[in-house]
Amino acid sequence: MSSATSGYYVPHAARWPIVGSIGLFIFFYGFATWLNQGPFGKEMFFIGVAIVVFMMFGWFGLVAKESESGTYSSQVDTSFRLCMMWFIFSEVMFFAAFFGALYYARIFSGPWLGGVGGGGAEMTNAVLYQGHDYVWPSNGPEDIGGKFQQMGWFGLPLINTLLLLTSGLTCTFAHHAIRVGKRTPFILWLFATVALGFLFVGLQAYEYYHAYNDLNLKLTSGIYGSTFFLLTGFHGFHVTMGAIILLVVMLRATRKHFSADNHFAFEAAAWYWHFVDVVWLGLFIFVYLL
Amino acid sequence: MSYNDVTHHAADDQDHDHDHAEHGPAPGLMRWVTTTNHKDIGTLYLWFSLIMFFIGGAMALVIRAELFQPGIQIVDPMFFNSMTTMHAIVMIFGVVMPAFVGLANWMIPMMIGAPDMALPRLNNWSFWIMPFAFTIMLATLFMDSGGPAGGWTLYPPLVLQMGDSFAFVIFAIHFLGISSVMGSINIVATIFNMRPPGMTFMKMPMFVWTWLITAYLLIATIPVFAGAVTMLLTDRFFGTSFFSAAGGGDPVMFQHIFWFFGHPEVYILILPAFGIVSSIIPTFARKPLFGYDSMVYATASIAFLSFIVWAHHMFTTGMPLAGELFFMFSTMMISVPTGVKVFNWVATMWRGSMTFETPMLFAIGFVIMFTVGGLSGLMLAITPADIQYHDTYFVVAHFHYVLVPGAIYSLMAATYYWMPKWTGNMYDEKLGKMHFWISTIFVNVLFFPMHFVGLAGMPRRIPDYSLQFADWNMIATIGAFGFGFSQLMFVYIIFKCVRGGDKATSEVWEGARGLEWTVASPAPYHTFETAPVIEPATVTR
Amino acid sequence: MSSNVTRWALLLLVLLMLPLGAWADWGALNMPKGVTQISNEVYTLHMRIFYICVAIGVAVFGVMIISMFLHRKSRGVKPADFHESTTVEIVWTVVPLVILIAMAIPAARVLIKMEDFSDSEMSIKVTGYQWRWQYEYLDSGVSFYSQLDAEHNRARQQGADVDLAETFPGTSFNGVEDIYLAEVDNALVVPVNKKIRFLHTAADVIHSWWVPDLAVKKDAIPGFINENWALIEKPGIYRGKCAELCGRDHGFMPIVVKAVPQEEYDAWIADKKLAMAQADSDQDRQWSHQELVTAGAQVYQANCMSCHQAEGQGIPGMFPAIAGSDVATGSIDKHIGTVMDGVQDSMMSAFSDALSDAEIAAVITYQRNAFGNGTGDTLQPTHIKSLRAGDTLSAPSNVAAAQELNTTTGVN
Ligand code: HEA
């Protein structure tokens, strides 16, 4: 029951949102129960995930179908663009909270515990943590999680940086291809992007393995471990999501979706991919390099 | 209904395109669940927040009842704390925010001449998250460990001592955050993309402007809040050390991140109110809004400043002197653009031809009592004095003045103002006026004495107090019950108006301007399906 | 019709204000001037900004009220049509700015003075616990805990059925010193006319040390130390409260500062040192079962009763009962562990720092014998002492204790 009178598009009945709400409800309720080691927490968690995934397929599938059948006006297209843009902005702010935590710990609380930064800091160090010197990376005056080694920037992280930067390029090539309506190069460049993305995630997983087993660097390694794993972890999660989205776009392309002037789904995915890329650059500089 | 059905239906939809173009709402309950109509969704939001208002208010009455006399009579201190916490969460996230979103849904498309919101399905989802998220939130009250009891500010390490309810509260916040961000994105997209040609930015009504800016505040700060509570979660369950000194973190870091969200949040709770009042006062003064341009700039300045004042909530945490000075000065600065708004309202009234129907009464009540709250806010901004005020009832008095006769009054004003447009019926004017006066008397009996006990040294968030505070607390409690129960009148007036009454004209109010008054009352299910023509001379605000 | 409503309401509003105004003793409703130079300056600043705010309020509301009176339709006024004026916009941007600057300068001046921690003459470390304060005099080594006085603690329990006004008299509205919930067992004693530096920290959650008469309020943050200072000019007793929500009994951790002349202070310190030495030797001797039970009852009332309740019955769903509890009747080692180390992620905090060896031994002995638990166990302070020293031995079983029981009249 959609109507497209005089350029406006108003879908009349939306059934997917309620499915999504129920799915998220079960997901969150289950997750919380699971964390509390309550009954059926894990089960609810996975049922919730399944419903949400199902909802996404259904909802996006519906939108894709409507898009391909030309239901959407250019106004709707603009709305989608605005939506994606500000969604990405909100994600930027989400990461900002974690970058802020890293910054705060390195610039304020760390030195303070080490006795630098005024009388209160001196007393904090002298009375509570005698002999503690602050150097980044730090797991705090009480050496939480035990001795660990820092994750260097050379090696895997550098390779990963190159991988992601390259994937940004291939993504742009894909865009050029579809803009002139060349489907096969489009699919191939997309494939390259997705492959690079998953390779990145794989290497990241290996890096975690290495951190846990060789460096004794864990999520529990004080503030360094906390910020390192939460920042890279959330980033890795976003890369995975982005790669999956691009994969879906690619599969749609193999089914003859998209045209030279109607490929917003791809563009949205590409924006997202570039966002993930930029966040990585921030990570590389602030988490690994400095 | 199986899921296959859903997809099947949806796939069918395209075939029926034109048949359904002129359709009204689908019949039955599912209409409300699946609706994509901005008016339906607005209505849902408004009812939801009205219900939550009574839940949050009932919690406030538990607080006030316990504080009626010194000594602990009614509830355990732990439950008292969880009432305080839950009261604030319900009022902020369950009442004021959804009510504003509801008004945005109803009014923004009509005010700018759009057929609907930009993303109607997303709009539906934004609403339908709310009841589920609050189910999780409120369910914690029934858990063995009790609800959250660390204050709405969720400071660690105290919040980490919470029992089983902890994880539920965190996830409920995430869940609500999804709704807020999606709702705001939708509003931004609507305002940017759904204006008909000729509806320039500077022709938009103030309510639309204030909401546009509010939406940005939401998109920028809610994710930060989500990040902050995520760190709480990992500190509690996964052994991270963000907020623990032993591992190199800092409990105060949470406060910084929280207030980076929290301070803009309080303007999220007031900017749309400014918009509402800026619509109502010109109508009943029969004179255009004074200083429209400066109102827009003032709103934007308030929003900008709100990002650099957060640490005025933390003057006692041991910030360095330079930080304290910076945050004191920047906070004081907010008074300037806010003052511009107040002065513009007064100038709008000046030499108008005023009548005092209920919406106008609430709007004037808003201006006066919000200013009282704003001035006490200014006192709080003075760091050396805040050392004495901080965490006392003086602060409680401050924020209730800006929130209750502030935000809540603006909501009531908006309801009376637009209800004839929504229902097609006039509300009972005499009852409305009585509602205003009774509320106004009681709300002051309720909150004014809190200034005194606060200055005299009564801390906030305590279930029992020294005897010297007894008399004023008793008075405040009487005010609370008076104010609370007079809100039943509000509900009665709404029901009465929905069910009938004098028929409203399209224009409703003699001095009303703007597009929403050009459509019939009640507003038809679909408005502006073809873009209205906005000539330079058309009055849209 | 409806203007009738308005008129009645306004009348009611005025009538309501009258008794309130007459009733109030305004002096007791304001910020105290306090007894330090800083507190006086803060008070002056407070009054100055208050009057400025009142003046702004009067001006703005005055214009509004005049307008509401003059410019109403019922008086037949035709609306004007002006809606813009750059001049007035500039005026009402600049004038408030000037007012703000006039407020900011004195405020900054006071603030800079408050933040000047130099040249302090003595230091006291103040540690917040749920829910008591620990004071350590860094210069003399004196150290003790301070918490809500036992009588007040009893009176504030739910269902205590105490007539507060009668029990804590001389206390009411009119500013006579009010001590309900403001009395502690051990007051902080300090000398007058000395710049005292306070070092604030906390052991568990954030607290905030606030004494209005000194105009000091500083958060006590676990793992960090915050500085603060006061120079008290007038001897006297000054009362304050914890000002940061710190859990269930946040409302019940008062502060009492007793400022005395230097000689009196010196004598007090000497006394306190003696008492500490006495208490220290108490940790090393053998206690009788009865002694422990008696002492334990007091420790229990002061530290545990607010949660586990007077008869050890607890609060179902929130605080477990001690009466018949598996822990209090089962393995004594688990019991010791619970009390000393607390229970992770629960309200049961670790008491090993807050209580001395003797107090821990006493309260455990008490819990194991009172409330019908009757295990007959006796736990000696020396056992706790050796545990602290790193020994891992088990506590003696109750066989030995039971023998002692025959010679004393234990609680069963
Ligand atoms: C709608 C919500 C709202 C609004 C609008 C405001 C507005 C302001 N608030 Fe408030 N505030 C809260 C909600 C709000 N606040 C809440 C909820 C808390 C407590 C949170 C918690 O701890 O739980 C709080 C706490 C709070 C504190 C911390 C107190 C403490 O904990 O110690 C401070 C300190 O600076 C402060 C300041 C201000 C200021 C300066 C303004 C300014 O924006 C006010 C500006 C308005 C005016 C000044 C009046 C009108 C102006 C004129 C008539 C012009 C003439 C004026 C001059 C020349 C000065 N607020």
Ligand code: HEA
């Ligand atoms: C928009 C926000 C908002 C609103 C509208 C209110 C409204 C009210 N609040 Fe507020 N309050 C906060 C936001 C708000 N509050 C915040 C942020 C805090 C800080 C929390 C913290 O410290 O963490 C706070 C804290 C707070 C305290 C301090 C608690 C403490 O420190 O321990 C008190 C005490 O009196 C209080 C009282 C009230 C009262 C009496 C109302 C009244 O206006 C309510 C009106 C009452 C009703 C509307 C009741 C109607 C009910 C009936 C008539 C009964 C029938 C019932 C049913 C049908 C279910 N609130």
Ligand code: CUA
């Ligand atoms: Cu300690 Cu509040």
Ligand SMILES: [Cu+2]
């Ligand atoms: Cu603020």
